Amino acid sequence: MATFILFACACSSEQTENKAGLSKKAFEKEIDGKTVSLWTLTNKNGMELSVTNYGGKVVSLLVPDKNGHWVDVCTGYPSIDDYLKSGEIYFGATIGRYGNRIANAKFELDGVQYPLAANNGPNNLHGGVKGFHAVVWDACQVDDCTLELTYVANDMEEGFPGKLSVKVVYQLTDENELKIEYYAQTDKKTVCNLTNHTYFNLNGEGSDTALDHILTINADGYTPTNVDLIPLGFVAPVEGTPLDFRKPTVVGERIEADFEALKLGNGYDHNYVINKKAGELALAATLVSPSSSIQMDVYTDQPGVQFYSGNWMNGTEIGKSRKPYYQRAAICLETQCFPDSPNQKQFPSTELLPEQTYRHTCIYKFR
Numbered sequence: 001m002a003t004f005i006l007f008a009c010a011c012s013s014e015q016t017e018n019k020a021g022l023s024k025k026a027f028e029k030e031i032d033g034k035t036v037s038l039w040t041l042t043n044k045n046g047m048e049l050s051v052t053n054y055g056g057k058v059v060s061l062l063v064p065d066k067n068g069h070w071v072d073v074c075t076g077y078p079s080i081d082d083y084l085k086s087g088e089i090y091f092g093a094t095i096g097r098y099g100n101r102i103a104n105a106k107f108e109l110d111g112v113q114y115p116l117a118a119n120n121g122p123n124n125l126h127g128g129v130k131g132f133h134a135v136v137w138d139a140c141q142v143d144d145c146t147l148e149l150t151y152v153a154n155d156m157e158e159g160f161p162g163k164l165s166v167k168v169v170y171q172l173t174d175e176n177e178l179k180i181e182y183y184a185q186t187d188k189k190t191v192c193n194l195t196n197h198t199y200f201n202l203n204g205e206g207s208d209t210a211l212d213h214i215l216t217i218n219a220d221g222y223t224p225t226n227v228d229l230i231p232l233g234f235v236a237p238v239e240g241t242p243l244d245f246r247k248p249t250v251v252g253e254r255i256e257a258d259f260e261a262l263k264l265g266n267g268y269d270h271n272y273v274i275n276k277k278a279g280e281l282a283l284a285a286t287l288v289s290p291s292s293s294i295q296m297d298v299y300t301d302q303p304g305v306q307f308y309s310g311n312w313m314n315g316t317e318i319g320k321s322r323k324p325y326y327q328r329a330a331i332c333l334e335t336q337c338f339p340d341s342p343n344q345k346q347f348p349s350t351e352l353l354p355e356q357t358y359r360h361t362c363i364y365k366f367r
Helices: 080-085 260-265
Strands: 029-031 034-036 036-043 046-051 057-064 070-072 093-095 105-110 113-114 138-143 146-153 164-172 177-186 195-197 216-217 221-222 267-272 281-290 295-300 304-308 332-336 358-366
Touching: 029 177, 036 138, 036 146, 036 164, 046 164, 195 332, 195 358, 216 304, 260 267, 267 281, 281 332, 295 332
Parallel strands: none
Antiparallel strands: 029 034, 036 046, 046 057, 057 070, 093 195, 105 113, 138 146, 146 164, 164 177, 177 358, 216 281, 221 267, 267 304, 281 295, 295 358, 304 332
């Protein structure tokens, strides 16, 4: 196994309440014998990011709108207790050890079959019942704009082989980017597919809908699925379908179209195959709010991006602004490898060997 560098923490955030109005005290709790808290990052332009080490969750992200007013563009809650009782367990979360779905909650490596928790119908979703979204990470705020989270998943944790050492680095750059870098190493052959599950509304968190947003996705193809949203094993063209976002298109314009893929997902919940070379950091998508004029460009070195239009939000969750999150009130653009890749060898591989280091860069750039 290659040497994996975990940094000792010599500093932490002492801020008691931030610009988003979030209290650090409201996030202080002991879970699984570890201390949970809230960290706040800022860049030279005044952007602010709040992250809790419970699930590595993005709690708030303040960016300027067309009038220079600060807008919190992501869903979240004002306290750790709200997160613990929420029915929406993935708001802002770091997802792993395997983001998205694995068919029939099992996969095979070198002739050995590994059963997983079936937490999404017959499938495994987002790492299982207690995936990375539900564990307490070790946190170190390196400087005003950088937070490092580390976690070691034990061999066979949630059914996955290999002791996996993971580091996730959140950084607010002076170019108004939220940059997320993922690193992982294992002592045994395993699979690894990490991502982030932040829900965005560029009109501002708590706004009724994100269907008015204008979306562009740099993808000629997507991976069609069965009724359980498991890929059928091939890439289909988006051309001539309601899934074609190669030109800027209003999200809600075709979401109710009579198209099988939309019916299966109850809206958009699809993996797009990004037009890029393997390993290249490239533009995956652009999201724009006509109301705030905030634009978010999504860059990644991964082969896919999952566009999810918040189809199962239902108004029962009350967020930071004390407003309900209605259906399709926020959008996810999750950079990733393809769903069910461990069972579909024709897809880009998610296998990780002891001599390798998993790396993944995702950038959300605001302007």
